[in-house]
Amino acid sequence: MRHAVVIGASVSGLLAAAALSRIAERVTVLDRDQLPGEDVHRRGTAQSRHAHGLLARGLEVMEVLLPGLTAELMDRGAFGGDLQADCRWINEGRRLAPAPGDMPGLLVSRLLLEGQIRRRVSALPGVEVAGDRQVFDLTHSGEWVTGVRLVSGETISAGLVVDASGRGSRTPAWLERLGFAAPEEERVEIDLTYTTRVFRRRADDLAGDPVVIMAATRAVPRAGVALAMEGDRWIVTIGGYGDAPPADYESFVDYAGSLPAPDIHELVSGAEPLDDGCHHRTPASVRRRYERLSRFPRGLAVVGDAVCAFNPIYGQGMSVAAVEALRLGEWARRERPARELFRSIARVVDAPWDIVVGNDLRLPGVRGRRTAKIRMVNAYLERFHRAAEHDAELGRRFLRVANLLDRPTALLRPACLVRVLRGGAGAAGRDDRRVTREPRYPARH
Numbered sequence: 001m002r003h004a005v006v007i008g009a010s011v012s013g014l015l016a017a018a019a020l021s022r023i024a025e026r027v028t029v030l031d032r033d034q035l036p037g038e039d040v041h042r043r044g045t046a047q048s049r050h051a052h053g054l055l056a057r058g059l060e061v062m063e064v065l066l067p068g069l070t071a072e073l074m075d076r077g078a079f080g081g082d083l084q085a086d087c088r089w090i091n092e093g094r095r096l097a098p099a100p101g102d103m104p105g106l107l108v109s110r111l112l113l114e115g116q117i118r119r120r121v122s123a124l125p126g127v128e129v130a131g132d133r134q135v136f137d138l139t140h141s142g143e144w145v146t147g148v149r150l151v152s153g154e155t156i157s158a159g160l161v162v163d164a165s166g167r168g169s170r171t172p173a174w175l176e177r178l179g180f181a182a183p184e185e186e187r188v189e190i191d192l193t194y195t196t197r198v199f200r201r202r203a204d205d206l207a208g209d210p211v212v213i214m215a216a217t218r219a220v221p222r223a224g225v226a227l228a229m230e231g232d233r234w235i236v237t238i239g240g241y242g243d244a245p246p247a248d249y250e251s252f253v254d255y256a257g258s259l260p261a262p263d264i265h266e267l268v269s270g271a272e273p274l275d276d277g278c279h280h281r282t283p284a285s286v287r288r289r290y291e292r293l294s295r296f297p298r299g300l301a302v303v304g305d306a307v308c309a310f311n312p313i314y315g316q317g318m319s320v321a322a323v324e325a326l327r328l329g330e331w332a333r334r335e336r337p338a339r340e341l342f343r344s345i346a347r348v349v350d351a352p353w354d355i356v357v358g359n360d361l362r363l364p365g366v367r368g369r370r371t372a373k374i375r376m377v378n379a380y381l382e383r384f385h386r387a388a389e390h391d392a393e394l395g396r397r398f399l400r401v402a403n404l405l406d407r408p409t410a411l412l413r414p415a416c417l418v419r420v421l422r423g424g425a426g427a428a429g430r431d432d433r434r435v436t437r438e439p440r441y442p443a444r445h
Helices: 011-020 056-065 069-075 110-122 171-177 249-256 263-269 317-334 338-360 372-388 392-402 408-412 414-421 425-431
Strands: 003-007 026-030 079-082 087-091 104-107 127-130 135-141 144-150 155-157 160-163 184-200 211-214 222-229 233-241 278-289 300-302
Touching (some): 011 026, 011 110, 011 160, 011 317, 056 104, 056 317, 069 079, 069 110, 087 392, 135 171, 184 263, 184 338, 233 249, 300 317, 300 338, 372 408
Parallel strands (some): 087 211, 160 300
Antiparallel strands (some): 079 104, 144 155, 222 233
16 A cells, blocks of 8 residues: 555544554644644543543553554653552442452543654654544545545545544535435433542542542432553542533542542641642443445445543543454455444443443433343343452452453353352452552652
């Protein structure tokens, strides 16, 4: 392939470019924003001001696509840890039993992560990352997409165009204009609003634990995340399904006190605020079913949020995009029909989509189809989390699923079912491995 064009310089688009750079002579990434030289917020990444999770599978794949990325991020202030021993995962108001585990995590702000990925991708041979270049339409010849037309009127030819433009993707409209059907769209109306504030981090905050991830419950449909990040800071995001957390400090702290567990409230109550806070609203989780189309133009692909935009509170987007980039590279190398790519992407999306949709449909205000299977699985998971509060092995298995290393069916295997039914009684051996420690992530002064 001589030339590939990627629409969108988000994490998804940049990782797609990294994968394609191994195949194409040239890769051009186009973004409508002016791309900053420094790690600062820009219009096209509205959620960069909010907490972002990088799951274990996402970190693993990013390291494959951009070897040495983890070390570079740590050199710039990011830091790693054990996802089970060091993180407070709270489901149904209960903390998963902590224990030394085998899943490394990386704490890094979205700004630093995207900035470093952009620097690495821009330095790849044959890759150009260009800002202030907004794509208006596709060019085509018959059923082949041949490139893109910019708002400026300029046309750029390409053997492959990849739409990584996010939730606002125009590919469905472009398909209809070219005489193809738009994909079916699945929506789960969540009406989620969250507010984020940044605080000064102290060495003894949360006894040195750098992460709190707290899921909403049926009784309390509110959730929260607190992540330590570079610069001796906390980024704290709290949100509600059907209500909006306030941004002013006193009200933010009061709202945190209504979450299913006290950890985040205790953190922010005495913390020094470093900003004024900001809001974001996500009305729905949306999945476009490209794999079900019988016809699709050659020379076009779609990845990332343009295919499936998850409820962002679960932190799956970047990690799913990384795996999709791998699949994109494998598909492009074989030059197969688009249907094969979309079927491969659907297999990537299926598990995290089921996790998100199943969990959200527990909540009374979420609108979507509650099947008997979803109700049964959610009832089982409530019991699972009660057992996992005392059973570190169940906690490990849950985290492998949550971090996209195992499929959700792993939680239904016989050995797992027995432990859940016993209520964690068989977990004493692993619980004895818990450690009492000094803070592992002291603030740097």
